[in-house]
Amino acid sequence: MEPDQPEAIANPPETVNLKMIGVGGAGTNAVDRLRMENLSSLKVAAVNTDTQALGSSPVEERLLLGAGVTRGLGAGGDPERGRLAAEADRDRLRELVEGVDLAVILAGMGGGTGSGAAPVLAEVASEAGALVMAFVTMPFTFEGGRRARQAEEGLIALRSACDAVVPLPNDLLLQQSSEKDGVLEALAMGDRWIDRAVTSIWAMLFRTGMINLDFASIRSVFPTRGGKTLFGLGYGEGADAADLALEDFRLCPLLHTPDFPRKSDRLLVNIIGGPDLTLDGVNHLMSNVAEEFGRDAHVTMGAVIDEDWDGRVELCVLGTTDMDGVGTRSVRRVARPKPRAASQPASFAGRGAPEGEQAPREIDGGDHAGSGAAARQRSPAVTATKPLQEEFAFSDEADRGYFEPTDHTLYHGEDLDRPTFLRRGVRIPL
């Protein structure tokens, strides 16, 4: 893919190869549903360890992982089996992502295939030169401590292999469902969020807009990896659609959880609106978002006009944190394999590869961040000599907002610092 990069910058965005890949049961379900949107130029694939689930998927490109490991019977909720299945079929995964510029991985964390195989796929896609984003649902607290732990481990593994990872906690998504929704609708909330995000990114790339974004500028928002991704959506309709979208965005529950950073160094802001969207309106939205969520932010913006969107505005914001400074975040990336090694012995053999390849790839991007990022890539080698940091790798992962400076208040595996209503799955209407 490397040689194509300069072309992607020079040519119109049609050449950008965007592929959405669902991994595991939840991921496959999500792509099945999203496929109905029928966005042109969006390629879709499903990857699973379970023949039966895969067989019922309407997606054409389907890949059964690790037939030799799981005999097509699924990973049985064990991430190690999911990982082994993916490792066994690395070559086929590579074919799947060959030539892809932007890979969007969808998976549910907590089970076997999603938690185990998705990080391997992300790694393979990175190696193949793609920009990798992952949208992953996190299990409900009531699903139990084991699933929560597996999900957290899967998330950590994904963060080190993806350019952007957006965790969507089911506990929180439930808050967005409406009063009479059942459990299934609540579960489908995750899909809707992913749908909106992917549609927004797709629109940025493939729709001609008021402010066009090419792939290189999107890439420039993700100079380093391993950090947390800020992600939020806002929607408004009617006469004050832009204001309402901004208000809705401010209330986006994802922006109010400890798992998301409050401020970002780089923001990618996209607005989809109808022909009635004015440049003034766009400007208003952008400046507000940049002021509230950026840290002397480097803002990359796009605005897309869609005839069908008259009187409606959707705001989609992705933000990343630069991995510079003392290198605490960089340490995290290097530190990951250690704690995981205990539970997953032959863990992620190819881990070194994407790290090494990352620096040149970013220089290829040809943007302002390139050289700085390359320099930062080296810092882990220095900081990795502090073994103490590794011990804290898990706990400093979960930024806990107000209670961050304190120890976790764990009681029978639950972190009491997290709101009770979230852990109990109680919806709080706003």
Next chain:
Amino acid sequence: MRSASSIIIALEIGTSKVVATVGELDGHSVNIIGFGRTTSKGIMKGEAVDIRSASACAHAAIQAAEDQAGVTGDQVFLAISGGHVRGELHSLTHQVGRAGRPVSDEEVDSIRTLAGDCRVSEGRTIIQQTPRPFLLDGRLVRDPVHHEGRALTAGYWILTGDQTQVSEMLHLVNNFRLEVREILHAGLASGIMVTTAEERESGVMVLDIGQGTTDFAVYRHGACYLAGTLPVGGDHLTNDLSIGLRLNRAQAEKIKLTYGRAQAGPRVKDDLVWLDGDLSIGDRRLPRHSIETILELRVAELFSIIGKEVGEEVPLGQLDAGVILTGGSSRLPGIEDAASSVFGIQARRGHNFMYDGDSELGSPEFSTVLGLLYYGVSTLPEETASPGLFGRMKRAFRGLLPAS
């Protein structure tokens, strides 16, 4: 001239505030001659997360109290709380009364000593050891000497804390030319202030719900059976509101204080409250039921965790005097009802009944520091010999006016 030996300082370094009181023993009465209070910085969930700020707060509070008292004390009694506090029972049973002889003094002493002599694991330190009444052949016996029986059980409830955390707290004080003479668990300190001897006899649980922690102590047969700390308090209520209603901390705190209730009322559609109510930009309306639900869930969870912890040691049904709530967060309306519905026994708000003044010291958030002062005074050497000191101190407190 006041002698320094009769002056003591009680200090509580809490999550919301640091309070110092200077008490003076004057014959059989205690005067609160100095009171200092600062808003805490650098304390979360009862533990110091920023030593420098916490130290500055502690010093400011002590300074203010001493300035008001016009004396300097040198004996500090310090309250300890925080999530690092753990409690466990340490008990021993020995064969006694050989050959039909009644239990002897020596036997009682030796088993007491043995039961109290417990080792704590590396990095832990003992905060408190409270003796439980003796059991002689399974029967409760106040004083087993001269009783007949075969197996004598002595037990201590041992509270330990993280050594680093405890010594950091001590350093906060020691750096200020003062010395900590004794530390006391915050739950026990509050227990002293809000319970009567009768209640401790018939069984009572004290819950001090502060901003960062909830400290509890359970008494039966006149003794403290167990005590502990859960690092969940008012800050969690605020944080839950802030996440659930997408408010910043200041807004969430204000909503909690203005509209908070520990039990959700019936759901009334369109019962909305204004965030600011001043028509300012960004003002919005919040469903009252949502506010109450968030708080109800947290409070119920807090109580049920404590209920579970306590219930393993002492069946809640045996606490005839019920539950007494104190601490700043016990001001939350409806909290007694929430407590009694979770614990299944009567619950009420406590008051600092030994304190008779009309200053703010009567409020629930001062139970710990007053209890601490009371305890400190009761340990002063001149008085240790007098039996029944407890009762007299109580009267002495009652008759006093606060230094305000």
